[in-house]
Amino acid sequence: MSDASAFPTVPGPASARRVAANLVDMVLGKGRALDDALADPRSGFRDLSDRDRAFVRRLATTTLRRRGQIDGCLRKFLTLWPKGLPREAMRLGAAELLFLDAPAHAAVGEAVNLMHPEQKKPRGLINAVLRKVAIEGQAIVAEQDVARANTPDWLWQSWVNFYGEDVARDIAMAHLQEAPLDISLKDGDPADWAETLQAEVLPTGGLRRMGGGAVESLPGFTAPEDGSGSAWWVQDVAATLPAKLLGDIAGKRVADLCAAPGGKTAQLAALGASVMAVDRSDPRLKRLKENLKRLGFKADVRTAEIEQWQPEESFDAVLLDAPCTATGTIRRHPDLPYLKDETDVAKLAELQRRLMVAAWAMLKPGGRMVYCVCSLQPEEAEYQIRHLLALPGAEIIPADAGRLHLPSEAVTHEGALRTLPSMWSGRGGMDGFFAICLQKN
Missing domain, CATH: 1.10.940.10 (NusB-like)
Known part of the structure; x- marks a missing residue:
């Protein structure tokens, strides 16, 4: 040592x-x-x-x-x-x-x-x-008081004020449980892979494994020598939902902004899109490239500051997974409440507004943009809707809870997607995510 x-x-x-x-x-x-x-x-x-x-x-x-x-x-x-x-x-x-x-x-x-x-x-x-x-x-x-004791004041007050105390307690209690391993399949029969991986088939088509063990040692993770790519990647079920809001993107040119470490890039590629993955961090993009290579997927990977970057041509669709406090992922990152505070929320909310303006400018007329954050803080999510609607020609395409296999309360009255760690509690929960789809008219 x-x-x-x-x-x-x-x-x-x-x-x-x-x-x-x-x-x-x-x-x-x-x-x-x-x-x-x-x-x-x-x-x-x-x-x-x-x-x-x-x-x-x-x-x-x-x-x-x-x-x-x-x-x-x-x-x-x-x-x-x-x-x-x-x-x-x-x-x-x-x-x-x-x-x-x-x-x-x-x-x-x-x-x-x-x-x-x-x-x-x-x-x-x-x-x-x-x-x-x-x-x-x-x-x-x-x-x-278990829920209150383990939640720092800045988070507790925010959640109680926005969601109400009952929901805040449900969120806090969900954070005390170890998150399961969620798996997105590249191809193959989910039932067969569920048996192989000792996992459950989720309504969304992915798999959920409750047991432990090193991810790298599980069947299907390592790419075979024939070059076909590995069979799956790890991605929380809530993180798979924003890309689905874009609709049919097969054959379309799609930008994945703030893309690293690449779960959504892989998902977009699997859906048949021609993907350009953009991120400011070279080390994080290195990991993205390694993941794509392991899976046998291809994408045009660029290092750039989103606010200054101008693509050669506009995109049919844009997925902006904006930097955020990530408070929706506390189940997986229990250190997070002690590394962030209210000042981070305010700074990131301002950055998110600048990024959404830059991303909107990259989108073709008639195209769709999804703005999403893995945050439970309304300043980064629900309170951003008015800024999104101020973008020229922006119109909300409402999420469909039934099509996404989610309870009706997972869609807000504005039509945005809002998942909470306490949802699917009988199955092991999910990350807290906010996502909203806009069409450029």
């Missing part, structure tokens, strides 16, 4: 819990995205066995999902946090005791061992507090 890690290295290989502590510290202490922390060699994650990686990921994400409850429980026994005591050691130990059914002696002992043997005072304090959590913690958790 690098000396940049949050917890002192002791002789011998890095323990799984030490890696988990470093990951959570990189998120909460240093403001790093969890995915970036997992890829950072300083975290030690890549050095672990597959089994330990699975454990570390579960421990770190549980600690982030349940941070509010964990801190509320710890405050019962520790009103003043001593200077220099790493909170993550205590948080991870509490997460194991309260939510992962770990034996008390193991969870307490491993949390204590995150401190160097010479750190006697921190070791003693961690031991004393976590022993109390082991005895009294479950009773404390039983009295907590």
